[in-house]
Amino acid sequence: MGQIKALFFDVDSTLYTHRVHDLPASTKDLLIKAKKKGYKVGFATSRCRYETKHLPSFFREYPFDVKIYDGGSLIIEDDKIVQKFGIDSPAVEKLIAYCHKEKIPVRYSTYDKDCLAESCDASVFDKFFKLYLNYPLVKAYEQEEVFNMLAYPDKVYQVEQLKQLMQDCYIVEHSANVLEFTAKACDKGTAVAYICEKWGISLDDIVCFGDGANDVGMLTEAGLGIAMGNGNEKAKQAADRVCAHIDEDGLYNICEELKII
Numbered sequence: 001m002g003q004i005k006a007l008f009f010d011v012d013s014t015l016y017t018h019r020v021h022d023l024p025a026s027t028k029d030l031l032i033k034a035k036k037k038g039y040k041v042g043f044a045t046s047r048c049r050y051e052t053k054h055l056p057s058f059f060r061e062y063p064f065d066v067k068i069y070d071g072g073s074l075i076i077e078d079d080k081i082v083q084k085f086g087i088d089s090p091a092v093e094k095l096i097a098y099c100h101k102e103k104i105p106v107r108y109s110t111y112d113k114d115c116l117a118e119s120c121d122a123s124v125f126d127k128f129f130k131l132y133l134n135y136p137l138v139k140a141y142e143q144e145e146v147f148n149m150l151a152y153p154d155k156v157y158q159v160e161q162l163k164q165l166m167q168d169c170y171i172v173e174h175s176a177n178v179l180e181f182t183a184k185a186c187d188k189g190t191a192v193a194y195i196c197e198k199w200g201i202s203l204d205d206i207v208c209f210g211d212g213a214n215d216v217g218m219l220t221e222a223g224l225g226i227a228m229g230n231g232n233e234k235a236k237q238a239a240d241r242v243c244a245h246i247d248e249d250g251l252y253n254i255c256e257e258l259k260i261i
Helices: 025-036 057-061 089-102 122-132 156-165 188-199 213-221 233-238 250-257
Strands: 006-009 040-044 066-069 074-077 080-084 106-109 114-116 148-151 169-175 178-183 206-210 224-227
Touching (some): 006 188, 025 040, 040 188, 066 188, 080 188, 089 106, 089 148, 089 156, 188 206, 188 213, 206 213, 213 224
Parallel strands (some): 006 206, 040 066, 206 224
Antiparallel strands (some): 066 074, 074 080, 106 148, 169 178
């Protein structure tokens, strides 16, 4: 670990607690102090841009130096796209066709939309609303550039067939019933590495914070990777340190302990 120059945060269950649909007060304080100390501050989320519309005003107005969306597929700096990796159209069509045949809900994200390829059970919409306070649009795929896809299989054989079918994509298994797909050489870790090279900052000089399986790449890339106490085991095993739960001021306390703030 070198001299800390940049901090990167996952959003859901790291910065943002679904318990109250807000950032904890201590996390807001941390972000304010981080800016005052001169750190570069970025977020890296699997949310698409559409799914951030209903995040609290503090988050939307905070001067993040970089915004990494779609699990690392879309990088925005100063309101401009600086890097993007779309999933090949044949792969998008292949996944949608399989999910249609197997009656599996499948969601895809574009630059400005979050879509379900076809309508599905109301419980799927409820899950999205619980997480994001908005719903995906129901819209057939029409050759748009797609950055991220989610499939919700409910049978073991479907999971295995999906992984085989989409082997040319990067796949994150969030759970037995949720698979995330991005372009092959693309995850949060590659996105963080790209922006650090652009900034001239060594990966040894950054700290990454996350809670999920899709955070493993950036937790391992960072000079210091910190997993949330409420995170899953994949994140905890990849991290150098594990802090307390998000609702127990985990982020603030670990940053204070390590004299980051």
